[in-house]
Amino acid sequence: MTSTETVITLKIDGKDCAGRASETILDVARENGFPIPTLCHYAGLHNIGACRLCIVEVKGTTKLLPACVTRIGEGMDVTTRSQRLDQHRRTIVELLLTERNHVCSVCVSNGHCELQALAMAMGVTHVHLPYRFPALKVDASHPRFVQDDNRCVLCARCVRICHEIEAAHTWDISGRGIEARTITDFDDAWGDSQTCTSCGKCVHVCPTGALTEKGRSVAEMVKRRQALPYLKTFQEQRS
Amino acid sequence: VGTAQMHDMLARITRGDGLAEDMSLLQDLADVMKSTSLCGLGQSSPNPVLTTMRYFKDEYLAHIHDKRCPAGSCPIHTSKPSLEEAVR
Numbered sequence: 001m002t003s004t005e006t007v008i009t010l011k012i013d014g015k016d017c018a019g020r021a022s023e024t025i026l027d028v029a030r031e032n033g034f035p036i037p038t039l040c041h042y043a044g045l046h047n048i049g050a051c052r053l054c055i056v057e058v059k060g061t062t063k064l065l066p067a068c069v070t071r072i073g074e075g076m077d078v079t080t081r082s083q084r085l086d087q088h089r090r091t092i093v094e095l096l097l098t099e100r101n102h103v104c105s106v107c108v109s110n111g112h113c114e115l116q117a118l119a120m121a122m123g124v125t126h127v128h129l130p131y132r133f134p135a136l137k138v139d140a141s142h143p144r145f146v147q148d149d150n151r152c153v154l155c156a157r158c159v160r161i162c163h164e165i166e167a168a169h170t171w172d173i174s175g176r177g178i179e180a181r182t183i184t185d186f187d188d189a190w191g192d193s194q195t196c197t198s199c200g201k202c203v204h205v206c207p208t209g210a211l212t213e214k215g216r217s218v219a220e221m222v223k224r225r226q227a228l229p230y231l232k233t234f235q236e237q238r239s
Numbered sequence: 240v241g242t243a244q245m246h247d248m249l250a251r252i253t254r255g256d257g258l259a260e261d262m263s264l265l266q267d268l269a270d271v272m273k274s275t276s277l278c279g280l281g282q283s284s285p286n287p288v289l290t291t292m293r294y295f296k297d298e299y300l301a302h303i304h305d306k307r308c309p310a311g312s313c314p315i316h317t318s319k320p321s322l323e324e325a326v327r
Contacts, residue, residue, distance in 0.1 A: 049277060050277070052275045052276075052277065055274075055275050062274075063274060064274045064275055066277075087267075088270075088271050088274065088275055091267060091268070091271045092271065092275065095240040095241060095244065095271075096240070098240060098244065099240040099243075128260075128264055129244050129248075129264065129268070130244075130247065132240075132243070132244075132247075177242065177243070178240065178242075178243040
């Protein structure tokens with residue numbers, strides 16, 4: 001970041017806003033108090049635009065653009081909330097709920113889950129599409145943590161924090177589309193991982209109950225993220 | 240998930256198990272996929288569904304309401320008879 005960076009002005013929901021050229025629509029919108037829902041975004045990690053919840057309308061294009069990976073442009077006219085966007089975001093949350101076995105009532109993260117909070121905030125009272133109920137594994141081979149594929153939303157926060165911050169790159173995603181899963185090393189058991197440092201960062205950035213501490217019962221898993229804002233500072237210093 | 244859900248829904252319709260609301264669900268799902276997908280596959284895969292729904296809507300409705308396939312190519316015809324038909 002240099003002081004000579006150009007300042008760009010744009011409109012967000014009718015309000016005149018300004019930001020640096022390197023900033024994304026999401027950065028500027030949040031600075032100006034416009035809440036855009038996100039799931040895969042995590043301050044300090046690179047954005048990948050995976051969850052598609054931060055979609056916004058930009059005047060001049062019929063497509064919806066993901067705010068977290070779209071840089072601001074001079075004279076942009078952005079809409080962060082509309083009936084169409086609300087409807088699409090709700091469908092996306094519904095799709096996420098149908099993809100895996102998200103059973104809140106028996107989940108260790110019940111009440112502390114970002115997916116659950118999003119669904120509640122968006123008023124997802126019904127899921128219109130049929131649940132897929134895939135048979136997925138639970139890996140409890142690690143002495144301190146548990147990985148439950150049934151709760152994973154494939155936000156890849158664990159993959160990114162492990163690679164970008166811890167630099168171990170234990171996590172990765174295997175398969176494509178509906179077959180995609182998070183894996184440790186070469187799809188080995190987590191407990192047998194040669195690269196995992198057991199730092200636990202992945203567990204605490206995970207938005208749902210997919211990565212949890214061992215020994216937690218229903219609704220007991222509260223993610224501790226107090227130390228993680230340092231990551232953002234660290235990230236900014238590096239870039 | 241979108242394409243998987245779409246495939247399941249179409250398979251259900253071709254089996255003759257389609258429900259009346261499947262048409263509007265399919266339309267909504269296709270719209271969401273088309274406008275929000277990250278990759279070209281997600282953006283373009285709803286196209287055949289959207290266009291067939293526009294130009295062959297009567298065939299979709301025949302599958303869902305009359306449980307028959309006008310083109311004679313869907314598994315509806317090979318599936319085992321319903322309970323009603325079996326006892327008749």
